[in-house]
Amino acid sequence: MQVTQDDVEDLALGAAILGTGGGGDPHVGKLMAQQAIDEHGPVEMVSPEDVPEDALVIPTAMMGAPTVVLEKIPAGTEIIQSLHRLAEEFDREPYATMPIECGGLNSTIPFIVAATEGLPLIDADGMGRAFPELHHETFNVYGVSGTPAVVSDEKGNVTLFETSDNRTLESFARAVTVEMGGSAFICDYPMTGLEVAETAIPNTISLGMQIGTAVRNPPEGRSPIQAVKRVTGESNYGRAVELFEGKITDVVRRTRGGFAVGEVRIDGIDAYDSEELVIEFQNENLVARRDGDVIATVPDLITVLERETGEPVTTEGLKYGYRVTVLGIPAPRIMRTEAALDVWGPREFGYELAFEPLEERNPGYYRKHGVPEGKRDVLDI
C-alpha cells in the first residue's frame, strides 16, 4: 500500500482512538509526516509477512512528554540521526522502519523516517495501543532485546544503550530524555524480519487508518461510532463495544512519578440513566468501573469519544459537561497472554485486579454483537 498525506490524516485520528486517552496528540507528528510525504512522495507500507526473514528492521519513535513536543518542535533530523547511528552498530542499512506504538503520536513519526529515507514502513507495532514505557512492547514480552538502542536530540547529542534487560533501557533512556529537555527520538528493538513476524502486532497501522476513515466518513446511514465498531470487528482486535454513554461530571488529575494520573466520572444518559461510570487513568485509560463493578481493564482498550462526532477525547481533554460514548475494544490475543499480562496487566499499573477479557466482564458483549456461543474466539489474530 502507498501511504499518502490523506492516509496519514486518517491515521492520526485513528491512532488517537487507539491511544485510549494517551500516547500524545498526533498533530505535530502528522504535520511532519505529511510534509515529508509531500517532499519525498508516498510511503510504501508492507505487511510483516512480506519482510525477508533476515532483514534489519529499525523501529523509530519519539520519547518523552508529548506536551513538550508541542513547544519544543522537533527539527525532524533527530530521528534520522538515531536511525543512522543505530544502523552503524550493525554495519548495514536498515531494510525498513516500523512504529513501536500505534496509539497517539508515535503512529506517525516513522512515516517521517520512511519518506525521508525512502524506506518501507511495516504495518505493525509492539503496543497495539498506547503505553507509557519502553518495555511495554510485545517485542519485550516475546524476547527481543530493546538494545542496542539510540536516543538523539535536536542538538546532535547521541546516546547509545546496551542493557541487560528492557526495563533498564527504559530507565536509562528516560533519564537521558529528561536531560535532553523532556523529549527526544529513539530507535530501539532493532530486529530481523523473522522477529517482526513472530512478535509484532500486525496490521495496526492500517487499522488506525481504517478507524480514522470510519470516523471521518462513516458509511451511509451509520454513525461514526457504529463505523468504528464495524472496522474493529473485522480486525485482529475484538469488535468495539459500547461500555457507556453519559455526561462528564468530574475530572481529577494529578502528576505522580511523571505520569498524568486521575479519574473521570460520567453520569449515564439514555440506556445508562442513573448509572455512573468511573475511568481511572495513568496517561492512558486503565480501568473502567460501572456503578463500582469493573467492566474493562488494561490491556483492553477503553476509549472515550465525543458522542456525536466520534472524535477521541484524550485524558488531558476530559472536561465537565462533555457528552461522551465510552467504547471498549478487546486487545488482540498476542497482548493477552500470561507473559504479556506480566508486562502490562492491571497489576503492573498498581491495581489489585486480575485481567479478565472485556467480553467476559460484559455478558452482553456477544449478544450485542450477535456472535453465536460457539464462535466466541474473537481474539485470534
Added chain:
Amino acid sequence: MQVTQDDVEDLALGAAILGTGGGGDPHVGKLMAQQAIDEHGPVEMVSPEDVPEDALVIPTAMMGAPTVVLEKIPAGTEIIQSLHRLAEEFDREPYATMPIECGGLNSTIPFIVAATEGLPLIDADGMGRAFPELHHETFNVYGVSGTPAVVSDEKGNVTLFETSDNRTLESFARAVTVEMGGSAFICDYPMTGLEVAETAIPNTISLGMQIGTAVRNPPEGRSPIQAVKRVTGESNYGRAVELFEGKITDVVRRTRGGFAVGEVRIDGIDAYDSEELVIEFQNENLVARRDGDVIATVPDLITVLERETGEPVTTEGLKYGYRVTVLGIPAPRIMRTEAALDVWGPREFGYELAFEPLEERNPGYYRKHGVPEGKRDVLDI
C-alpha cells in the same frame, strides 16, 4: 617507574590530601588496585612526554557518589568493560590509561585497569585535585571532546555518549549513573598522546605518592606537615602554606542538588589565637575566610589535616573538637588561566568572587617561604 602496592598505599593518602576534602575515600579503590597489582604485577607509570603523539589514551574513572561505593562494592569488571567498549569505537587497542582526577578515589581506579590489562598508566590527570563534575577537566578547558564516552555498571549495562559539548556529557552521564544505582564506571576524554602532553596536568600521580610518603614517613626531624610543604614546593604546584591552625567548633552540612554543601568553623590556636577560619565546601573545600577576609578560593587547594599526624580530614569527616592544620596549595598555572577559571573559578561554584592566587591573598606567602621578590613565579609548570 614501576608502581607497587606500597606506592598505591602512599598514593591513596596523598590523593586524599589533593582531594581538598572531597573526591571520595580512596580506601576501596586502593584495595582493588593493590589486589590487581598483587595478581598481575606492578604497573608501569610513564610521563606524558613519553607517550607517542598518535597513541590512543583512554582515561578511566569511577562516577557517582563515593559514599555509594562503600556499600555497592564494584565487581572490578565494569571499568574494563567500559574500556573495551570505548576502544571498539576506535577500532584499536588503547596504548595507555590515565586518571581524570588525582584527588580522592579516582587516583587509584586506573591502576586496576592498568594492572589487569597490562597497560601503562600516565602520570597526569585533568583536575589536579578533586572536582565534582566531568567538565571540570583541563581536557575540557583546552578543547578535548569528552566523547565518545562509555558508562558501565556491574550488571553489564553499557551506555555510550556522543555529545556536542562536555557539560552535556556530564548531565547525561550523571543521569544514567543515578539509574545505575548511584555509582558507575566511565571512560571519557579518549585522546591522543599529543593531546595528553598538551592538556593534562603532568606528574600529579607521582606527586600524590610523594605527599603520601611525606606524611607516612617524614624526613628525620620534620613533621608530616612540614614534609608536605617541602614536597609541594618541588612540584608544579606552589609550595603549600599554612593558612590556619585551630579547633573545629561548628560544622553545618546539607545536601543541595546532589552535592554535600556546608561550612566548618575553626577557632584559632597558638599563632592564630582569637582568630576564626570559616571554610565553605561543596563536596570539596571551595573558599576559606579568616576573620571574614577571603584568603583562598577554588581552584587553589584548601586542605584540612589532622594537626599532629597530617592525616587528611574530608568534609564528611569534619567533627567538633578536631585540632587541625589548614594548608593552602597554589594550583598549577595550567589550572589558573582565564579559560580554566571559566570552568572552575569561584563564580562557577556560585560565589561572587574573582579568583586571586593564594600567594597574593596572603602577603606573608613569599616571606614564609623565603622566595626572593624577583622569583615569585612559583606557578610555572
